[in-house]
Amino acid sequence: MSRHDFLNALHAVLGDAGLLRDGDLSAYELDWRRRYAGRALAVARPADTAQVAAVIKLCGEHQVGLVPQGGNTGLVGGSTPDASGDQLLLSLSRMNKVRALDAANLTITVDAGCVLQALQDAAAEQGFLFPLSLASEGTCTIGGNLASNAGGTQVLRYGNARELCLGLELVTAHGEVWNGLSGLRKDNTGYDLRNLFIGSEGTLGVITAATLKLYPAPKAQMTALAACDTLDAALRLLGMAQASTGAGLSGFEVMNAFSLDLVGKHFPQLQQPLARSPWTVLLELSDAESEAHAGGLFEGLLEAALEAGVIKDAAMAQSRAQSQTMWQLRESIPLAQAQEGLNVKHDIALPVSAIPGFVAATDAALQQGFPGVRLVNFGHLGDGNLHYNVQAPEGVPAKEFLSRHEPAINRIVYDAVALHGGSFSAEHGIGQLKRAELAARKDPVALQMMRAIKKALDPQGLMNPGRVL
Amino acid sequence: MSRHDFLNALHAVLGDAGLLRDGDLSAYELDWRRRYAGRALAVARPADTAQVAAVIKLCGEHQVGLVPQGGNTGLVGGSTPDASGDQLLLSLSRMNKVRALDAANLTITVDAGCVLQALQDAAAEQGFLFPLSLASEGTCTIGGNLASNAGGTQVLRYGNARELCLGLELVTAHGEVWNGLSGLRKDNTGYDLRNLFIGSEGTLGVITAATLKLYPAPKAQMTALAACDTLDAALRLLGMAQASTGAGLSGFEVMNAFSLDLVGKHFPQLQQPLARSPWTVLLELSDAESEAHAGGLFEGLLEAALEAGVIKDAAMAQSRAQSQTMWQLRESIPLAQAQEGLNVKHDIALPVSAIPGFVAATDAALQQGFPGVRLVNFGHLGDGNLHYNVQAPEGVPAKEFLSRHEPAINRIVYDAVALHGGSFSAEHGIGQLKRAELAARKDPVALQMMRAIKKALDPQGLMNPGRVL
Numbered sequence: 001m002s003r004h005d006f007l008n009a010l011h012a013v014l015g016d017a018g019l020l021r022d023g024d025l026s027a028y029e030l031d032w033r034r035r036y037a038g039r040a041l042a043v044a045r046p047a048d049t050a051q052v053a054a055v056i057k058l059c060g061e062h063q064v065g066l067v068p069q070g071g072n073t074g075l076v077g078g079s080t081p082d083a084s085g086d087q088l089l090l091s092l093s094r095m096n097k098v099r100a101l102d103a104a105n106l107t108i109t110v111d112a113g114c115v116l117q118a119l120q121d122a123a124a125e126q127g128f129l130f131p132l133s134l135a136s137e138g139t140c141t142i143g144g145n146l147a148s149n150a151g152g153t154q155v156l157r158y159g160n161a162r163e164l165c166l167g168l169e170l171v172t173a174h175g176e177v178w179n180g181l182s183g184l185r186k187d188n189t190g191y192d193l194r195n196l197f198i199g200s201e202g203t204l205g206v207i208t209a210a211t212l213k214l215y216p217a218p219k220a221q222m223t224a225l226a227a228c229d230t231l232d233a234a235l236r237l238l239g240m241a242q243a244s245t246g247a248g249l250s251g252f253e254v255m256n257a258f259s260l261d262l263v264g265k266h267f268p269q270l271q272q273p274l275a276r277s278p279w280t281v282l283l284e285l286s287d288a289e290s291e292a293h294a295g296g297l298f299e300g301l302l303e304a305a306l307e308a309g310v311i312k313d314a315a316m317a318q319s320r321a322q323s324q325t326m327w328q329l330r331e332s333i334p335l336a337q338a339q340e341g342l343n344v345k346h347d348i349a350l351p352v353s354a355i356p357g358f359v360a361a362t363d364a365a366l367q368q369g370f371p372g373v374r375l376v377n378f379g380h381l382g383d384g385n386l387h388y389n390v391q392a393p394e395g396v397p398a399k400e401f402l403s404r405h406e407p408a409i410n411r412i413v414y415d416a417v418a419l420h421g422g423s424f425s426a427e428h429g430i431g432q433l434k435r436a437e438l439a440a441r442k443d444p445v446a447l448q449m450m451r452a453i454k455k456a457l458d459p460q461g462l463m464n465p466g467r468v469l
Numbered sequence: 470m471s472r473h474d475f476l477n478a479l480h481a482v483l484g485d486a487g488l489l490r491d492g493d494l495s496a497y498e499l500d501w502r503r504r505y506a507g508r509a510l511a512v513a514r515p516a517d518t519a520q521v522a523a524v525i526k527l528c529g530e531h532q533v534g535l536v537p538q539g540g541n542t543g544l545v546g547g548s549t550p551d552a553s554g555d556q557l558l559l560s561l562s563r564m565n566k567v568r569a570l571d572a573a574n575l576t577i578t579v580d581a582g583c584v585l586q587a588l589q590d591a592a593a594e595q596g597f598l599f600p601l602s603l604a605s606e607g608t609c610t611i612g613g614n615l616a617s618n619a620g621g622t623q624v625l626r627y628g629n630a631r632e633l634c635l636g637l638e639l640v641t642a643h644g645e646v647w648n649g650l651s652g653l654r655k656d657n658t659g660y661d662l663r664n665l666f667i668g669s670e671g672t673l674g675v676i677t678a679a680t681l682k683l684y685p686a687p688k689a690q691m692t693a694l695a696a697c698d699t700l701d702a703a704l705r706l707l708g709m710a711q712a713s714t715g716a717g718l719s720g721f722e723v724m725n726a727f728s729l730d731l732v733g734k735h736f737p738q739l740q741q742p743l744a745r746s747p748w749t750v751l752l753e754l755s756d757a758e759s760e761a762h763a764g765g766l767f768e769g770l771l772e773a774a775l776e777a778g779v780i781k782d783a784a785m786a787q788s789r790a791q792s793q794t795m796w797q798l799r800e801s802i803p804l805a806q807a808q809e810g811l812n813v814k815h816d817i818a819l820p821v822s823a824i825p826g827f828v829a830a831t832d833a834a835l836q837q838g839f840p841g842v843r844l845v846n847f848g849h850l851g852d853g854n855l856h857y858n859v860q861a862p863e864g865v866p867a868k869e870f871l872s873r874h875e876p877a878i879n880r881i882v883y884d885a886v887a888l889h890g891g892s893f894s895a896e897h898g899i900g901q902l903k904r905a906e907l908a909a910r911k912d913p914v915a916l917q918m919m920r921a922i923k924k925a926l927d928p929q930g931l932m933n934p935g936r937v938l
Contacts, residue, residue: 157716288715
């Protein structure tokens with residue numbers, strides 16, 4: 001059967017609205033970071049789960065590889081087609097409805113193509129919080145968030161996307177629908193298929209809907225900045241905050257001085273409340289009681305930390321606007337970095353206790369190998385997740401520096417990560433970008449099991465080929 | 470090769486201390502509920518992970534089925550051998566050490582055979598909480614807890630065993646060791662093997678160690694009882710408690726009147742602070758601040774609930790002793806039930822919002838089918854998990870009633886569970902007991918995937934044969 005027959009069969013299933021064959025498809029073919037420019041055989045835009053199943057069945061019959069895509073905001077080239085022009089792009093963007101909200105069960109059920117922010121808004125309208133929150137939330141979809149097990153800024157309190165999901169509906173590589181949309185908090189009836197599909201980046205099947213946890217909206221949310229001399233001190237502050245605020249601590253972000261220098265340089269209008277310091281911590285407290293209660297807790301914590309010499313200075317946001325400014329400082333780092341020039345990004349995780357040792361050793365190794373190199377180091381310290389990014393030395397052309405040194409820089413960083421018991425992909429996934437890294441660095445026994453599972457569930461190898469494994 | 474050769478080869482690996490062949494092995498062969506009396510070929514008691522791997526390799530070479538066992542406290546016949554005398558019992562009980570505690574990372578790493586209470590104690594000694602807590606904690610092991618994804622009384626706040634585990638060390642069905650003992654809170658490097666093995670009841674391989682989450686010990690823990698006229702009211706109380714105490718609510722247990730009647734009858738020395746009521750709720754608050762703060766929160770909640778007519782009466786524990794008495798009431802229900810006579814147990818989960826409708830419909834259906842039948846209904850309402858147990862009518866011989874009606878009772882209950890979107894195994898697992906139920910009731914697409922995974926990871930079918938699938 002020819003490609004022509006395949007496209008005709010697809011058209012019979014999807015109609016004009018559901019199948020894009022001509023015109024500019026670059027919105028689907030080029031990834032967000034513009035590193036992977038692919039070409040799709042066509043773009044399928046199914047309207048419902050039955051159409052997704054029909055498309056996957058056709059792919060199986062015609063041996064066509066399928067690349068699922070949500071908001072196309074991934075950072076590892078996981079959701080754009082390769083350059084062959086042979087892969088079908090499956091966009092879930094038309095399946096974007098909130099199906100149901102169950103207030104007494106604290107759950108919401110949504111289509112996979114529902115944009116994260118729309119989901120947050122649907123929860124907020126009924127007085128609930130859906131806590132997954134990340135920079136691309138206005139565009140990314142919950143299906144993509146689950147396929148890549150997204151993290152974000154609220155993981156410390158609420159967990160990754162994985163921990164927020166109670167059930168999935170999905171289509172297998174055989175084109176069969178599994179309705180596992182359970183709103184259950186306990187269900188020990190067999191293997192954990194839900195978690196197997198979460199984080200599998202579309203390589204085992206396609207997530208079409210999910211049932212997710214909601215939380216009562218906190219009564220107050222407060223933010224503070226604190227200045228620390230060392231990462232060890234920042235860790236001591238983390239321990240104090242966890243002990244004194246319980247689960248109220250919903251954010252604990254760290255930024256090195258150079259991160260905020262870049263923000264100051266490229267966004268001078270953003271006020272920086274504290275004097276320059278080796279490390280600045282952003283703390284966020286979500287409180288079930290009141291502003292006054294949260295304020296009292298925060299003041300007590302910061303005073304105790306000042307007295308103990310753990311922090312040198314602190315500033316509490318006195319209004320929602322001040323709080324937003326503090327978060328803006330943190331969230332402007334990637335943009336400031338981009339304006340400064342190309343850089344090598346590392347999304348790594350470590351045991352929290354290993355972070356000071358890792359940073360000291362790796363900073364030193366990079367300075368030795370590449371004198372004057374500038375390190376933008378920031379991230380979710382409470383989760384052990386650093387965005388440890390390497391910028392060319394001042395005055396050195398970034399593009400040339402990168403094309404020459406990126407592999408050696410990656411080797412130094414990832415070797416150090418391995419030595420300190422960490423992960424070379426904390427929250428961004430593998431996709432195409434880190435596939436070779438996975439093959440080289442993942443435990444061989446684990447790799448063997450992953451390959452066996454892939455073969456068992458996708459024997460023809462048509463689900464997002466060339467990603468992860 | 471003969472069975473004799475196999476045993477000799479085992480002995481060469483394990484030595485005298487590690488292999489039991491003769492004498493009374495009933496402690497390993499008979500399950501806790503005394504429903505499954507099996508016979509083991511021998512009992513292997515490896516001293517370390519390398520010995521586990523060697524044993525599994527030998528099982529593969531000699532085609533011997535392997536049944537892993539922790540504390541042998543499971544409720545579904547998952548960890549005792551069948552009657553053939555051909556299965557090797559693998560006891561993890563000698564592997565019971567705490568390997569490491571990382572205070573800054575809030576993690577503890579332990580051998581699989583570590584008794585749950587020993588693990589709780591090791592955490593408490595350093596000022597931390599390991600929150601998994603269940604009736605058998607003095608005997609059960611963390612390996613068994615993870616293999617069966619145990620629940621218990623603190624799930625509402627801290628999640629099931631699954632949510633408390635950051636990493637596993639395990640031996641595959643091929644006898645290879647995977648060291649996945651990560652203390653990482655984020656790690657998106659490929660498929661979620663950890664969660665696949667958690668809850669797989671030893672049918673994919675053997676868990677030999679785990680890295681688990683710790684929490685700062687709460688500063689105060691308070692308990693209260695509240696009386697409700699209906700389950701709807703109990704759900705309203707749950708919503709109020711979740712909104713006003715945030716993550717502080719660590720227990721929300723419900724008990725019907727007949728449960729507490731039985732406790733009163735068989736344990737008259739236990740004080741029941743509230744008058745008899747259709748439903749009694751036990752609430753527990755874990756507070757990061759102080760007794761005073763917890764007390765204030767609790768009083769505010771209970772007063773608001775009284776004023777709103779959600780509860781009729783309430784009693785707050787004024788001391789640790791009173792608090793323990795309240796928990797004792799709850800925990801004595803299974804014992805009181807056992808003293809009253811045999812009964813049919815159902816460990817079910819439902820969307821929290823579906824519970825009142827399920828209970829009304831199922832109570833009515835059972836009364837219609839078996840007039841006078843007595844329903845012991847209690848459980849973790851906050852998690853949607855009921856222990857919905859059926860006792861013979863007053864004066865009717867329990868054994869005869871059960872042997873005649875158990876299948877019909879199960880059918881009524883499990884049909885109603887399915888109709889209300891629930892699960893027929895919330896926290897006890899499948900084992901042998903619910904294997905037929907799984908085959909009959911689990912979604913066929915999910916079953917197909919489970920079978921494919923089982924075949925991929927355990928192609929010879931030697932890992933805990935006859936369990937789950």
